[in-house]
Amino acid sequence: MTAVPSVALNNGVTIPQVGFGVFKVPEEQTVDAVRSALDAGYRSIDTAALYQNERAVGAALAESGIPREELFVTTKVWNSAHGHDRALRAFDTSLAKLGLEYVDLYLIHWPVPAKERYVETWSALEKLLADGRARAIGVSNFQPAHLQRLLDASDVVPAVNQIELHPNLPQRELREFHARHGIVTEAWSPLARGGLLDDPTVTALAERLGRTPAQVILRWHLQLGNVVIPKSVTPRRIRENIALFDFELSEQDLAAIDALENGRRIGPHPDHFNR
Numbered sequence: 001m002t003a004v005p006s007v008a009l010n011n012g013v014t015i016p017q018v019g020f021g022v023f024k025v026p027e028e029q030t031v032d033a034v035r036s037a038l039d040a041g042y043r044s045i046d047t048a049a050l051y052q053n054e055r056a057v058g059a060a061l062a063e064s065g066i067p068r069e070e071l072f073v074t075t076k077v078w079n080s081a082h083g084h085d086r087a088l089r090a091f092d093t094s095l096a097k098l099g100l101e102y103v104d105l106y107l108i109h110w111p112v113p114a115k116e117r118y119v120e121t122w123s124a125l126e127k128l129l130a131d132g133r134a135r136a137i138g139v140s141n142f143q144p145a146h147l148q149r150l151l152d153a154s155d156v157v158p159a160v161n162q163i164e165l166h167p168n169l170p171q172r173e174l175r176e177f178h179a180r181h182g183i184v185t186e187a188w189s190p191l192a193r194g195g196l197l198d199d200p201t202v203t204a205l206a207e208r209l210g211r212t213p214a215q216v217i218l219r220w221h222l223q224l225g226n227v228v229i230p231k232s233v234t235p236r237r238i239r240e241n242i243a244l245f246d247f248e249l250s251e252q253d254l255a256a257i258d259a260l261e262n263g264r265r266i267g268p269h270p271d272h273f274n275r
């Protein structure tokens, strides 16, 4: 079982650098997937109200018998629940489904700029933090301008910004912004949802290093300092995606992967995602 290093958040709480994502894992497969992940050594699980599998995530955590304080659970408030009171109610629903007394990280899933409510939603998250119902709070899919608005309006700096990030979209500007403000960068779709695993640069590196393409990409993330949350429902891949701590990429290897930048996104652009 792999032990995963942790990264310190800006309020002293620590997050495992590798977590397990469950987007698009159907509720009926989620208990098995999370069980495989916990068996492999993952202790951080990333879900969201949107994913409709919080109940199964909670069930898998409960049946594992792993002490609550060894787990790190993230969930997110969905776009339809922006606003102070609605966000608080959405949190209550998520917590009840998870069967937990607190989450480790609660995120605003998307800024939805057209609604102009994310500052208000943030005030709800601040309350959850103050009440100890979320050990840390953060955001997802925030662009620099959205982050700056929160920084101007609030004393609580987001602990994390969870963003689409992979070699095609390395998010340099956001990573620099995060570094300046002590915000941890968490990469979603760290494997570009599988789309980079047959890239010739990646497969050549993998062959030379005796690793898999997924491991090479995830190792690139770790050496950049990103937190990653790869998703898989396949036990072999789940184990592979956490076995990242006994090899290293050279500067030259990192540069070869950096060269895959082309701006291609998998998800929508946060400035224009207003559903």
Ligand SMILES: NC(=O)c1ccc[n+]([C@@H]2O[C@H](COP(=O)([O-])OP(=O)(O)OC[C@H]3O[C@@H](n4cnc5c(N)ncnc54)[C@H](OP(=O)(O)O)[C@@H]3O)[C@@H](O)[C@H]2O)c1
Pocket (backbone or CB within 6 Å): 020, 021, 022, 023, 024, 046, 047, 109, 140, 141, 162, 163, 187, 188, 189, 190, 191, 192, 193, 194, 197, 212, 214, 215, 229, 230, 231, 232, 233, 234, 237, 238, 240, 241, 267
């Ligand atoms: N905040 C947001 O807006 C947002 C958006 C998207 C995702 N996320 C989070 O980020 C997590 C990860 O992102 P993602 O699910 O979009 O994409 P991902 O982790 O980059 O890729 C997942 C895909 O890659 C395949 N895969 C995983 N490991 C592999 C391996 N070792 N070899 C070959 N194929 C492999 C999986 O297949 P199988 O499952 O079939 O094995 C799946 O099709 C999500 O689960 C979610 O928690 C957040």
